[in-house]
Amino acid sequence: MTPLLNVRDLAKFYGSRRGCEGVSFDLWPGEVMGIVGESGSGKSTLLSCLAGHLAPDRGEVIFDTQLHGPRDTLTMSEPERRMLMRTDWAFVHQHARDGLRMGVSAGGNVGERLMAVGARHYGQIRDQAIDWLGRVEIAADRIDDKPQAFSGGMQQRLQIARNLVTGPRLVFMDEPTGGLDVSVQARLLDLLRGLVREMGLSAIIVTHDLAVVRLLADRLMVMKDGRVVEEGLTDQVLDDPQHGYTQLLVSSVLQV
Amino acid sequence: MIEIDGLSKSFTLHNQGGAVIPVMAGAHLHVAPGDCVALTGSSGAGKSTLMRMIYGNYRANAGRILVGDTDVARAAPREIIQLRRHTLGYVSQFLRVVPRVPTRDVVAEPLLILGTPREAALARAEALLARLNIPERLWSLSPTTFSGGEQQRVNIARGFAHDFPALLLDEPTASLDATNRKVVLTLIEEAKARGAAIVGIFHDEAARARVCDREVDVTAFTPARAA
Numbered sequence: 289m290t291p292l293l294n295v296r297d298l299a300k301f302y303g304s305r306r307g308c309e310g311v312s313f314d315l316w317p318g319e320v321m322g323i324v325g326e327s328g329s330g331k332s333t334l335l336s337c338l339a340g341h342l343a344p345d346r347g348e349v350i351f352d353t354q355l356h357g358p359r360d361t362l363t364m365s366e367p368e369r370r371m372l373m374r375t376d377w378a379f380v381h382q383h384a385r386d387g388l389r390m391g392v393s394a395g396g397n398v399g400e401r402l403m404a405v406g407a408r409h410y411g412q413i414r415d416q417a418i419d420w421l422g423r424v425e426i427a428a429d430r431i432d433d434k435p436q437a438f439s440g441g442m443q444q445r446l447q448i449a450r451n452l453v454t455g456p457r458l459v460f461m462d463e464p465t466g467g468l469d470v471s472v473q474a475r476l477l478d479l480l481r482g483l484v485r486e487m488g489l490s491a492i493i494v495t496h497d498l499a500v501v502r503l504l505a506d507r508l509m510v511m512k513d514g515r516v517v518e519e520g521l522t523d524q525v526l527d528d529p530q531h532g533y534t535q536l537l538v539s540s541v542l543q544v
Numbered sequence: 545m546i547e548i549d550g551l552s553k554s555f556t557l558h559n560q561g562g563a564v565i566p567v568m569a570g571a572h573l574h575v576a577p578g579d580c581v582a583l584t585g586s587s588g589a590g591k592s593t594l595m596r597m598i599y600g601n602y603r604a605n606a607g608r609i610l611v612g613d614t615d616v617a618r619a620a621p622r623e624i625i626q627l628r629r630h631t632l633g634y635v636s637q638f639l640r641v642v643p644r645v646p647t648r649d650v651v652a653e654p655l656l657i658l659g660t661p662r663e664a665a666l667a668r669a670e671a672l673l674a675r676l677n678i679p680e681r682l683w684s685l686s687p688t689t690f691s692g693g694e695q696q697r698v699n700i701a702r703g704f705a706h707d708f709p710a711l712l713l714d715e716p717t718a719s720l721d722a723t724n725r726k727v728v729l730t731l732i733e734e735a736k737a738r739g740a741a742i743v744g745i746f747h748d749e750a751a752r753a754r755v756c757d758r759e760v761d762v763t764a765f766t767p768a769r770a771a
Binding site for chain 1: 555556557558559596600601602603621622624625640642643644645656657
């Protein structure tokens with residue numbers, strides 16, 4: 289089996305300041321990896337580099353493409369990378385408005401992704417949009433409403449539907465449950481877990497919420513000052529942290 | 545099925561002056577298919593630590609923990625993930641679930657992950673919940689609001705949903721009434737009969753006597769503590 293994503297010695301600097309450096313890992317099909325660390329630890333920079341939103345200064349990001357096998361996404365042409373983002377990858381932003389077209393209806397938001405990969409039959413696009421709205425628990429009669437009329441939790445679920453409708457294999461998520469009420473968070477976590485299992489998705493989730501990674505991620509990477517200080521099985525890293533920083537992070541969580 | 549040799553473990557507390565606390569040294573344990581071994585020793589002797597190391601939840605400093613063909617002490621995360629899905633089950637003392645997920649789905653999840661069709665997985669979950677006397681009206685509710693004993697039984701149902709070849713049981717009969725205690729002991733006997741290798745912690749001596757073939761006192765693996 290080939291890893292879905294093979295990252296080697298990735299580095300990104302902002303001038304002389306380190307964004308992230310020396311990051312290497314493999315992500316296997318069906319695996320969910322969490323990246324945790326405090327604000328400024330480089331976790332969002334790393335995610336942006338992996339997803340092609342930021343150009344790293346050094347390193348390789350080799351993705352096992354459906355058509356051509358393993359390819360370095362950093363050296364491929366811009367049109368190739370754009371196609372990959374539409375067909376194989378998805379990106380779920382913390383703020384749904386960054387990932388949605390706020391002036392377009394819910395159905396349009398989902399259908400647009402389908403048209404971007406070549407779907408042209410209006411009836412089929414609408415049917416698939418309705419199917420996906422149902423899967424993320426948005427009632428079919430809201431299909432013509434714009435996201436502005438949705439609650440924060442609904443907007444986040446719509447963003448997930450828009451991202452997953454094209455059947456990607458790798459999903460990048462930046463604080464997907466951040467800023468949501470805890471009850472809404474729970475529903476979203478359950479939804480994401482079900483989708484990961486049913487679609488065999490791989491995912492990389494950046495968050496600072498250790499409870500979220502415990503429930504969602506198989507593996508965990510802990511970042512500090514742009515470097516990975518510890519990685520391993522999620523429950524092992526959280527229950528038997530080896531690095532001083534991870535021990536501090538875990539012991540700082542308030543018990544409820 | 546489970547073979548442990550020369551296992552040692554210490555905790556290093558980096559934020560408390562780098563204190564090193566040795567908790568286990570030279571641990572060894574062999575459990576054949578169909579065998580049930582009870583870990584004994586006073587509180588703090590390292591029973592749960594040993595179980596957590598077998599599950600890959602705690603890291604080993606040295607030694608070998610073979611479960612089937614996998615050396616948990618050295619395996620990559622994805623190998624341990626596969627081991628936990630297919631081979632090694634763990635019934636902990638506490639139920640940890642995504643809030644709002646119905647009990648039926650919580651119990652069926654280990655089967656769904658393995659690709660069991662949804663109907664078959666739910667049928668198996670419901671049969672186990674019924675055996676463990678969880679009232680049917682609770683099956684569609686999240687177990688987070690259940691009583692301690694009910695949560696414990698949901699946890700056991702989840703642990704026995706898939707026929708794991710190796711099982712770790714942490715106080716499976718604690719906080720259960722006599723009727724449910726008997727059901728759990730029968731489940732353990734059935735697992736042994738189909739060839740599961742089991743390691744358990746049982747404070748309940750009568751339960752231990754009924755299902756366990758041997759006892760291993762972990763005090764023998766506890767390093768001498770500097771006074």
